[in-house]
Amino acid sequence: MDKLRYYLSVASYSMKLSMKKQLEYPMEIISCFAMIPMMYATGILLLYFLTQNLKSIGGWTFPQLAFLYGIGDLSHGIMVVFSVQNWFLDRYVNRGEFDRMLLRPLNVFFQFSVSYVNIIGIMDVLVGLSVFIYSCVLVKFSWTFSNIVRLVVIILGAALIRSSIFTIFCSVAFWTKRCSAVTALMNDMLERTTLYPMTIYPRLLQLMLTLIIPVAFISFFSSCCFLGIDSSFRLPADAAVMTPAIGIITFILAQAVFNWGLRNYESSGS
Amino acid sequence: MIVISADQLSKKFTVIRREKGLKGALSSLIHPEKITVNAVDNVSFKIEKGEIVGFIGPNGAGKSTTVKMMTGILHPTSGSVEINGLSPFKDRKKVVRELGVVFGQRTQLYWDLRLGESFELLKRIYQISDSMYKANMKQMDEVLGINEFIHIPVRQLSLGQRMRGELAAAMLHSPPVLFLDEPTIGLDVEGKHSIRKFIREINQRYGTTVILTTHDLDDVEQLCSRLIVINHGRIVEDGPLQDIAERMAPYRFLVLEIASPGIGIRHSLADTVRQNGNQVWLRFRKSEISASRLISDLCYSYPVLDLKIKEPDIEDMIRELYKLNDKTGSGVCN
Amino acid sequence: MGAYLYLAKMKLMAFLTYRFEVITSLGTNLIILMASVFLWKTAYSGTDAISGVTESQMLTYTIISVLLSSFFSSNIEHSLQERIAQGNIALDFLKPINLIFAYLSEDIGISMSSVVSKLIPVLIISALFVQVPLPGSWLSFLVFLISSMLSYLILWLINALIAVLCFWTVQLGELKTVKDGIILLISGKIIPIWMFPKWMQKVLSFMPFQYVYQTPLSIYINRITRQEIAFSLFIQAIWVLFLSLALIMLWNKARKHVFIQGG
Known part of the structure; x- marks a missing residue:
């Protein structure tokens, strides 16, 4: 309990400092705030134009696709607030930030995780939330208490999966000193696989995206669950259990990969 | 009492040799050539409590690598280091609690924030009690005069002020061992003076063991009781200051x-x-x-x-003095 | 000329040095390719043609679009931003070469390295697993090459214009992302503009973006008439001219800005 309090006090102060640091440059935040909504507009517009011509994609109508996209967006936004530093792991390596963290009597992965809170990401969350609520209206989502609880755990779990995927792949920077190409690869991969329903891909790819890189758990299975669409997979439990469970498993794995990378960093220097 | 002991410490690095020309770029894309460099080679020493030890040697001699291994940032290829009987790799969290570290070229302070805010974070990380924190801050102010700029963002501090801030940050949790990597680099005479005064003061008052690397002969003469000279990854000299300084310079x-x-x-x-x-x-x-x-x-x-x-240049002197060793030294091998 | 050739060659080499980066960015292209291919395959199940375009034409469109985008990489935003942030740009202005051409040469060097590292591998993989992306005719292939060169210039000029804004606002990460997003949506890179509502097609025809992807791609799959081809090439040329003038004007302003502000 004392240990938890200790970690929380360090985490909250470290995050506070990180936010204060960004507020030193308010113009940057404001200009980013103005740009982000446009980014999200492109995704939903693509889906809209496509369904205007095709009526449905793999049996999914525009409202259903929008719902899928909404869950994906919102979880992306939350990830961008709390763990965008994964994208810049190479900077931490090249600037010797991990040297500093290794000199402190705290878990390095923990220090890394609480070293940044992205204020700009709040806009991502807001826009993601609007897209999601809009899609909920389109599919006439029933706002019962249990549905809301399920949604919250699903979206948090989905954000955890996203963040862990980035930790795992960007840890390559511990060896190569660079991860911007990997970040771009993962961003494209995550966008392409959460924008369209998984069923447009061949069975083998679907299996890979479920079992190897568990992208399917981010938005596809949960959308199927809520919308009553056959996902062509039999999940052992409700998405509200599966998504957070997979989130925790990938998070544990991410920590292991990060520590493995850190050991390599310690043996190779920078 | 022995605080630090290094036993046959070695560190090898693998680097990729880049070949010249377009053809070289293509061939290293397919088959990169790797070479091994012995950065630190069979280094052994013991440091007693309360000593101020200077590590000197030319750039790339292996000083920083040795310091990084002592502080646990870098794992040795072979050999071992112990600080107070503990390995910095196996018991990292326990060991680093006992260490204060300042890298002259890098900062541990938050660049855009007030100096005091960085201290507040350290207070939480090292779980320093309020009364202890107050007492330590008072002492830091007495010796380093940090209160006059504690409310200024770090990026606006002069180099000398920033360095004083770095020292205070490193000593905030009263560690018994202090590592300083080029603590006076780039400072003016006054800045150097106040840093040296601080180092002597904590050494005398608390018996803090200090290990410092430097290029500055004055640092060495005014602070160190003992020198360890490193060249090509090997210790070429280890002894009292007077003997070595006389011979070296x-x-x-x-x-x-x-x-x-x-x-x-x-x-x-x-x-x-x-x-x-x-x-x-x-x-x-x-x-x-x-x-x-x-x-x-x-x-x-x-x-x-x-x-x-x-003053003669410290690096030139070492190069001159140990030129003969170069031929037998390890350096680069394939 | 020698100086520019040298710059292009240096960039090519620097890029090839990072083996891992080369493989990862190839992966990015393959993912985008596969996602689009499966999307269109799903879309065409049950229909022969959408807006008069057959499945095979659409797949060719997609493959060539990925090939083009892998070739269309430019680094000017990044390098200019770095030079400005480090305060080196004032020194660059004093060098006896034309900076705009220097950056263009560097980017052409990068594009050339993309031919080896991305374009050829993606072409081989898509030919093996999807289909051989044959052009509509030999003539359309030739005209496609000309049109793509113009596309390259249009896109590069847009990037350069955004990069020059760096002189006034040092942070342009987000602006660049927005530009990439816009190009993704309204250039025909992913979804052809002819699938958009009529009024939007009208609006977009007055913007440079669709001339970057849709124009060369339509020529390649033989979707538009000869007359339309001639007209599109003409408009592409107009855009190159217009954007070049805009860049020169903005560049001269930036130059003055640097010498007044001192970098």
Whole structure:
């Protein structure tokens, strides 16, 4: 309990400092705030134009696709607030930030995780939330208490999966000193696989995206669950259990990969 | 009591050799050639509590690598380090609690925030109690005068102020061992003075063991009781300051500017090594004649307009002195 | 000329040095390719043609679009931003070469390295697993090459214009992302503009973006008439001219800005 309090006090102060640091440059935040909504507009517009011509994609109508996209967006936004530093792991390596963290009597992965809170990401969350609520209206989502609880755990779990995927792949920077190409690869991969329903891909790819890189758990299975669409997979439990469970498993794995990378960093220097 | 002991410490790095030209770029894309570099080679030493030890050597000699291994940032390829009987790799969290570290080239302070905010974070990380924190901050202010700039964002501090801030940050949790990597680099005379004063003070008051790497001969002379000289990854010298400094830097230079170029300058205890125009270089041994004596002698007999004393360059001296070792040294091997 | 060739060659080499980066960015292209291919395959199940375009034409469109985008990489935003942030740009202005051409040469060097590292591998993989992306005719292939060169210039000029804004606002990460997003949506890179509502097609025809992807791609799959081809090439040329003038004007302003502000 004392240990938890200790970690929380360090985490909250470290995050506070990180936010204060960004507020030193308010113009940057404001200009980013103005740009982000446009980014999200492109995704939903693509889906809209496509369904205007095709009526449905793999049996999914525009409202259903929008719902899928909404869950994906919102979880992306939350990830961008709390763990965008994964994208810049190479900077931490090249600037010797991990040297500093290794000199402190705290878990390095923990220090890394609480070293940044992205204020700009709040806009991502807001826009993601609007897209999601809009899609909920389109599919006439029933706002019962249990549905809301399920949604919250699903979206948090989905954000955890996203963040862990980035930790795992960007840890390559511990060896190569660079991860911007990997970040771009993962961003494209995550966008392409959460924008369209998984069923447009061949069975083998679907299996890979479920079992190897568990992208399917981010938005596809949960959308199927809520919308009553056959996902062509039999999940052992409700998405509200599966998504957070997979989130925790990938998070544990991410920590292991990060520590493995850190050991390599310690043996190779920078 | 032994605080730090290193036993046959070695560190090898693997680097990829980049070949020249377009063909080289393509071939290293397919088959990169790797070479091994011995950065630190079989280094052993023991450091007692309360010592101030200077690590000196040319750039790339392995000083920083050795310090990084002592602090647990870098794992040795072979051999071992112990700090208070614990390995910095196996018990990292326990060991680093006992360490304060300052890297002159890197900061542990939040660049855009007030200095005090960085201290507040450290207070939480090291779980320093309020009363302890207050007492420590008071002491830091006494020696380093940090209160006058504690409310200023770090990026606006002068280099000297920032360095004082770094030292305070490193000592906030009262560690018994302090590592300083180039603590006075880039500072003016006054800045250097206050840093040195601080180091002596904590060493005397708390018996803090200090390990420092430096390029500055004055740092060494004013602070260190013991020197460890590293060249090509090996310890070439380890002993009391006086012995080594005398051998390493026996000479000083006195540069005179005289009224007219024709005068030949002579002194029985100094050699005239160079004379061009109005400028004359004299070399003398500290052990044979003091600088003040030499100056007063010369000013008495010659029309001296201006003068300055030049310290020999520490790196040049080491290179010069251990040139022979180079041939047998490890360096790069395939 | 020698100086620019040298710059291009240096960039090519620097890029090839990072083996891992090369493989990862190839992966990015393959993912985008596969996602689009499966999307269109799903879309065409049950229909022969959408807006008069057959499945095979659409797949060719997609493959060539990925090939083009892998070739269309430019680094000017990044390098200019770095030079400005480090305060080196004032020194660059004093060098006896034309900076705009220097950056263009560097980017052409990068594009050339993309031919080896991305374009050829993606082409081989898509030919093996999807289909051989044959052009509509030999003539359309030739005209496609000309049109793509113009596309390259249009896109590069847009990037350069955004990069020059760096002189006034040092942070342009987000602006660049927005530009990339816009190009993704309204250039025909992913979804052809002819699938958009009529009024939007009208609006977009007055913007440079669709001339970057849709124009060369339509020529390649033989979707538009000869007359339309001639007209599109003409408009592409107009855009190159217009954007070049805009860049020169903005560049001269930036130059003055640097010498007044001192970098």
